[in-house]
Amino acid sequence: MDEIDLDARHAEKMRKKKEARDKILASKTIEKGLLIVHTGKGKGKSTAAFGMVMRGVGHGMKVGVVQFIKGRIETGEKAVLDRFADLVTVRRMGEGFTWETQDRQRDIAAAKAAWEIAKEMITSGEFRMVLLDELNIVLRYDYIDLAEVVAFLRDEKPDDVHVIITGRNAKDELIEIADLVTEMTQVKHPFRSGVKPQQGIEF
Amino acid sequence: MDEIDLDARHAEKMRKKKEARDKILASKTIEKGLLIVHTGKGKGKSTAAFGMVMRGVGHGMKVGVVQFIKGRIETGEKAVLDRFADLVTVRRMGEGFTWETQDRQRDIAAAKAAWEIAKEMITSGEFRMVLLDELNIVLRYDYIDLAEVVAFLRDEKPDDVHVIITGRNAKDELIEIADLVTEMTQVKHPFRSGVKPQQGIEF
Known part of the structure; x- marks a missing residue:
């Protein structure tokens, strides 16, 4: 098949x-x-999720962010979000990764406090989008009650608010009530070749 | 096991x-x-990828973006990137999705021109990070030569430049030479329930 035929066939296929x-x-x-x-x-x-927050901000949306786990070095994101302080409210509630705090009661208290803030943000009427960063992690450790979280998101989340939840090991009950679920699958990771966490990549 | 035992066991586990x-x-x-x-x-x-660009920008990195396919409505991202015009250079080279242009020769010409810009950006010494958005799509359609792209990225990409490539159906040859590969797997999509593309989510 020559180029002209290819082009004609392509045009027809694309029209359809x-x-x-x-x-x-x-x-x-x-x-x-x-x-x-x-x-x-x-x-x-x-x-x-951070990209979605920034895209929302680009549309002039008010966005709330609750970080359930602090400890990720995140200076790059912070610097950008600070530039949009009129639109973005960030609450860093977690005390750090569980292996940094090594204190279960402190982790539980931090998770519960973060969940209270999350509920307030979602129902406040102030935000069009709320990011609950690493919520899946505290759910996995049973630091807050899964049934309560699911019931709240299903029954009390206002219809015009987007809620984004991140973290490994999302609970099946959460996936069940979600509208959009993406699984990020690791195919290749540079740590395997001895490359260290780098600016712009990991933080 | 009571709470105190649980806490002690947790502390020991996390310390390890x-x-x-x-x-x-x-x-x-x-x-x-x-x-x-x-x-x-x-x-x-x-x-x-856009989140990584913004994180890089947060660190003061200069970032280049080449869009191989235009046509995605992307007003939110554009508004944010424009706020960082001192750091981010965006080249929108694609003419639109293949089913919008319906013109194979125009698509090929646009892809080739975008690839020339990409090579310039990567080797210029000006950028620490270069995003080649939807490059996988034009590779899939054979609009530019895969072997040339792979040889360039393997042999001519400077050691201090991060290059991010997006798009479905990444070629095996590209995955082979990449340091970090993530596959975004669709678990649930709202279109299935009749929800339309929305601000902050799709664009």
């Missing part, structure tokens, strides 16, 4: 693809605040 | 975890510009 695509999109009419979960062992869970 | 973790991190000493690939059918590939 556009037709099918436009038809599908026309059938999507519901607008609603989504419950979004980023989970899996791969990188990009919090980074994609 | 920290010890193991610190040991592992101490063995990671190499610092180098990474070749990063975000692929898979799930959401978050470009969003996580």
Whole structure:
């Protein structure tokens, strides 16, 4: 098949693809605040959530961020979010990774306090998007009650608020009620070749 | 086991975890510009890349962005990147999705031009991070030569430049030479329940 035939065939195929695509999109009419979960062992869970926060900010949305686990070095993100302090409210509630604090009662207290802030933000009417960063981790350790979290997100989250939840090992009950779930799967990781955490990549 | 025992056991377990973790991190000493690939059918590939760009910017890094496919509505990202015009250079080279242009020769010309810009950015010495957004798509359609792209990234990418490549269906040859590969896997997507593309989520 020569180039001219290829081009003609391509044009026809793409015309049909556009037709099918436009038809599908026309059938999507519901607008609603989504419950979004980023989970899996791969990188990009919090980074994609941070990207969504920045995209929301680009639209002038007010965004709330609750960090359930502090301890990730995150100077780069902080510097950017600080530039948009009029739109973004960040509450760093966690005391650090569990292996840094080594204090279960302190971790539980921090997680419970963070969850109270999260509920306030979600129902306040002030935010169009709320990121609950690493919530999955404190749920996994049973630091806050899964049933309560699920009931709140299902029954009390206002319809016009997007909630994004990150962290490995998302609970099945959370995936069940979520609208959008992406699993970040690790295919290759540079630590394996002795590369250290670097600016712009890990923090 | 009562709470006090649980706490003591937790503290001991976390102390060991920290010890193991610190040991592992101490063995990671190499610092180098990474070749990063975000692929898979799930959401978050470009969003996580955009998050990395913003994190780099937060560190004061100069970042270059080449968009191989225009057509995604991306007003939110654009508004944010424009606020950091001193650090971020964006080149929107693609003409639109293949099913929008319906013109194979125009798509090929746009992809080739974008690849020339990409090579310039990567070797210029000006940028610490370069995002090649949706490069995988034009490679998949054979609009630019895979062998040339792989040879360039393997042999000519400067050691201190991070390159991030996004798009579904990353070629095996690219995964082979990459340092960090994440596959975004779709677990649940709101389009399935009739929800339309929304501000802050899709664009």
